[in-house]
Amino acid sequence: MQTAEVVIIGGGIVGSSIAYHLATAGCRDVLVMERESAQGKGSTGKSMGGVRAQFSTPVNIQMSLYSIPFYASFDERLGYPADYRPQGYLFCATCEKHMAYLRANYQKQVAMGLRDVRLVAADDIRCMFPLLRSDDIVGGSFCSTDGFVDPYSAMIGLMTWAAGHGAKLSKNTVVTGIQRDASGITAVETSKGTIATRKAVNCAGAWAAEIARMVDVDLPVEPLRRMLVPTEPFDQFPHTAPMIIDMSNGFHFRPEALGFLLAWNDPEETPGYKTDFDPAFIEKILTRAADRVPIFENLAVNPKRAWAGLYEMTPDHHPILGPVPEVPGLFLANGFSGHGVMHAPATGKILSDLILTGKTDLVDASLLNLARFAEGRMIEETAVL
Numbered sequence: 001m002q003t004a005e006v007v008i009i010g011g012g013i014v015g016s017s018i019a020y021h022l023a024t025a026g027c028r029d030v031l032v033m034e035r036e037s038a039q040g041k042g043s044t045g046k047s048m049g050g051v052r053a054q055f056s057t058p059v060n061i062q063m064s065l066y067s068i069p070f071y072a073s074f075d076e077r078l079g080y081p082a083d084y085r086p087q088g089y090l091f092c093a094t095c096e097k098h099m100a101y102l103r104a105n106y107q108k109q110v111a112m113g114l115r116d117v118r119l120v121a122a123d124d125i126r127c128m129f130p131l132l133r134s135d136d137i138v139g140g141s142f143c144s145t146d147g148f149v150d151p152y153s154a155m156i157g158l159m160t161w162a163a164g165h166g167a168k169l170s171k172n173t174v175v176t177g178i179q180r181d182a183s184g185i186t187a188v189e190t191s192k193g194t195i196a197t198r199k200a201v202n203c204a205g206a207w208a209a210e211i212a213r214m215v216d217v218d219l220p221v222e223p224l225r226r227m228l229v230p231t232e233p234f235d236q237f238p239h240t241a242p243m244i245i246d247m248s249n250g251f252h253f254r255p256e257a258l259g260f261l262l263a264w265n266d267p268e269e270t271p272g273y274k275t276d277f278d279p280a281f282i283e284k285i286l287t288r289a290a291d292r293v294p295i296f297e298n299l300a301v302n303p304k305r306a307w308a309g310l311y312e313m314t315p316d317h318h319p320i321l322g323p324v325p326e327v328p329g330l331f332l333a334n335g336f337s338g339h340g341v342m343h344a345p346a347t348g349k350i351l352s353d354l355i356l357t358g359k360t361d362l363v364d365a366s367l368l369n370l371a372r373f374a375e376g377r378m379i380e381e382t383a384v385l
């Protein structure tokens, strides 16, 4: 029977980052199982690639404070491009309540050590982006080290580096079961055979609850469809723009290639494994786009280039990380609630620390464990796009 010190279930950006961090810590007998014929067919390949530290909870800010510098030095460290573009995130508030929220977040972010964030006056936003409709904008916040990465490239870079240092990626391999005895996990069953192991990490993204069910663990991770609309080339709005968020309705956009990538989370969306793109979404999003950026009335969109993917939502919009005490040897890295690309580096480090040493000093890992739901310790993140 094949053996591995650690089996990683799921070869998206999170599994790849854990493989990378284990390898850098000297743990090289790592097997990554991916059911698809190629990496990136889960949520990672569908992501908008936004990375930001502008969160409302200290633990999310801490995860970004590790991850964003990691992306900034990615190419040098791994010899592979993550295409980090620090163009910023600009939150535009249209009411005092939102401005008070941004102020409170700003104070937490600065207290946690974020240096590049600042509150901006409505006039500053008008000056920066005169093409935004700004009659209702009362102010905002901007962080210059927020920005975007290429999620697919980052994932491949992490896995390539890990593979160069001993880890193995097994594609077309579906994990079908997990064996255990009284002392914990003993093996992972796959469509290509059984792998004897004492440690397995659930990195199955939106499908994580199915993996957890294999050992009778109830994991509160739900798939939720998100749709993105890329535009045709458009040069009438600056391509140096940050991710711009209209807080009145959640519409946000960023430059992408010669056009823009438009996003809006439809509040009417319901949980489920829906990955088809709904053509009716185009009109909904273009209405919001033209409302905030009148010149976007001239945008052209090819519906065939638009796509949908799945967020992996938890009840408090924080990931679920770490060991499952009831199943010794099983670790979770799930439920990123829309932040799995930006938090993959921190997750890799936290999981590698917990797997190899049982502790981490990157965050207080107990805040993110599965037990928080049963124990009523949820930590709500409200800055979810």
Ligand SMILES: Cc1cc2nc3c(=O)[nH]c(=O)nc-3n(C[C@H](O)[C@H](O)[C@H](O)COP(=O)(O)OP(=O)(O)OC[C@H]3O[C@@H](n4cnc5c(N)ncnc54)[C@H](O)[C@@H]3O)c2cc1C
Pocket: 009, 010, 011, 012, 013, 014, 015, 033, 034, 035, 036, 039, 040, 041, 042, 043, 044, 045, 046, 047, 048, 049, 050, 051, 173, 174, 175, 176, 203, 204, 205, 206, 207, 226, 227, 228, 308, 309, 310, 311, 312, 333, 334, 336, 337, 338, 339, 340, 341, 342, 343
């Ligand atoms: C439209 C959209 C926009 C987004 N925008 C952003 C953004 O701007 N910034 C950000 O940080 N995040 C964003 N996200 C979220 C982000 O993409 C995810 O949180 C992240 O990709 C999760 O990575 P993962 O590796 O956990 O999951 P995935 O990439 O889904 O990988 C999980 C893998 O597990 C495999 N798998 C599942 N079951 C099995 C099994 N039984 N056996 C073997 N393999 C299995 C799957 O095939 C898959 O490849 C966005 C997501 C979507 C859909």
